[in-house]
Amino acid sequence: MLTANRTVSLLALSAWVAIAMPAEGQSRPGGPNPDKRLGAWERQLVLAPQLYSRLTWAERRLRPTGLRKLEKMGRTLAPAVAAGTGFPSLRDQAEQEVAASFVGLAATDISEAAFIVLSMATKDMDDDIRMIMAEIKATSAAKQKLRDLIKELNSWISQEMSKHPGSEDIDNEKVEKPGTTAGAARPAAKTPVPPVRRMTLETKASPVIHLEYVKAPVIPPLPPRNPGLTVSGLKFLLDDLQGNLDGMNEMSEMTSLRLQMTMDRRSKFIQTLSNMMKKIGTTQETLAQNIK
Numbered sequence: 001m002l003t004a005n006r007t008v009s010l011l012a013l014s015a016w017v018a019i020a021m022p023a024e025g026q027s028r029p030g031g032p033n034p035d036k037r038l039g040a041w042e043r044q045l046v047l048a049p050q051l052y053s054r055l056t057w058a059e060r061r062l063r064p065t066g067l068r069k070l071e072k073m074g075r076t077l078a079p080a081v082a083a084g085t086g087f088p089s090l091r092d093q094a095e096q097e098v099a100a101s102f103v104g105l106a107a108t109d110i111s112e113a114a115f116i117v118l119s120m121a122t123k124d125m126d127d128d129i130r131m132i133m134a135e136i137k138a139t140s141a142a143k144q145k146l147r148d149l150i151k152e153l154n155s156w157i158s159q160e161m162s163k164h165p166g167s168e169d170i171d172n173e174k175v176e177k178p179g180t181t182a183g184a185a186r187p188a189a190k191t192p193v194p195p196v197r198r199m200t201l202e203t204k205a206s207p208v209i210h211l212e213y214v215k216a217p218v219i220p221p222l223p224p225r226n227p228g229l230t231v232s233g234l235k236f237l238l239d240d241l242q243g244n245l246d247g248m249n250e251m252s253e254m255t256s257l258r259l260q261m262t263m264d265r266r267s268k269f270i271q272t273l274s275n276m277m278k279k280i281g282t283t284q285e286t287l288a289q290n291i292k
Contacts (some may be wrong), residue, residue: 011173016163034139037256038133039081041263045126048270050120050277051119066291070113073097074120075208081121082128082209086264087272094118102291109287118273125266128206132259145219146245153238155220160231201251211258214251237288 047055058067073094080090094114101103105113202215222237223229 005181012157033104038136039262041129041240041259042133044263044267045125045129047123048274049123051270051273053102054116055119055123057149060287062291063288068194069101069118070098070291073101073117075124077117078124078128079209081118082125082211082262082265084261084268087269089206090118090121091276105290106286109290112287113291115273115276118276121275122266122270124208125262125289127260128209128211129259129266131211132211132255135213135216136252136255137216139248139255142216142219142247143245143252144217146241149219149222150238150241150245153241156225156237157231157234158223159228160234161186201247209262211262213255213258214248217248231291 058070062070064083076093076097077090080093091114094117095110098110098113098117102113104108199217203212204215205212
């Protein structure tokens with residue numbers, strides 16, 4: 001059961017989503033639609049040339065044991081970067097971990113190594129974000145398949161109703177009609193439509209920054225067009241499909257909101273990281289000798 005504080009938090013977040021997020025397949029006035037928004041985010045997931053060159057240098061020149069230590073520090077800090085933890089505290093933590101792991105480093109070497117660690121943390125965060133974006137695309141494809149099934153089912157229902165107007169529910173009760181033999185049975189009952197269970201959407205967390213997202217579900221096909229299926233049963237099936245689509249829309253909006261917040265934090269962090277790089281000297285060769 002949700003606690004009172006968490007319930008309030010979820011309600012507040014849902015209200016924010018209703019205001020900030022566009023309806024499915026639409027965009028805010030003056031804002032991009034979901035596909036364009038994903039494309040814009042993907043274009044942002046590129047490290048600035050100076051950050052990329054530092055990471056490339058570290059991978060080429062640092063000893064494997066030292067590189068693995070720095071990579072581990074980066075993975076440890078990545079969740080805090082994604083959560084928007086203040087940059088000064090992240091920088092201090094990175095420098096403290098570097099100083100503890102590589103005893104004897106000069107202050108300039110510690111700053112340089114901490115910069116590399118924070119760049120690695122950003123790269124790890126970006127890998128998680130790319131994975132979540134791929135899952136969002138898969139979920140969008142699943143929702144489109146549901147829409148197609150709903151459209152097809154609506155057409156199916158219309159066709160069945162046109163064949164038998166006013167006779168949605170034919171059963172095999174015994175009834176008396178004028179001019180018929182008492183107790184005569186109606187035609188055999190139609191085959192009931194197998195119900196579609198409401199999908200249980202699976203929420204997972206990305207491996208490094210632990211950002212929650214919705215796993216794209218597998219959408220089952222419609223039942224075969226058996227002429228014995230009842231119209232009322234088909235309508236129940238339609239309600240189930242629509243309910244599944246509504247649930248997916250709601251949860252995917254929450255995923256998009258979390259991703260938007262993470263991208264905003266990433267942008268601020270990258271800018272601060274670039275400013276940090278301008279303040280540290282070029283001491284890479286010395287660093288390569290001392291990071292073991």
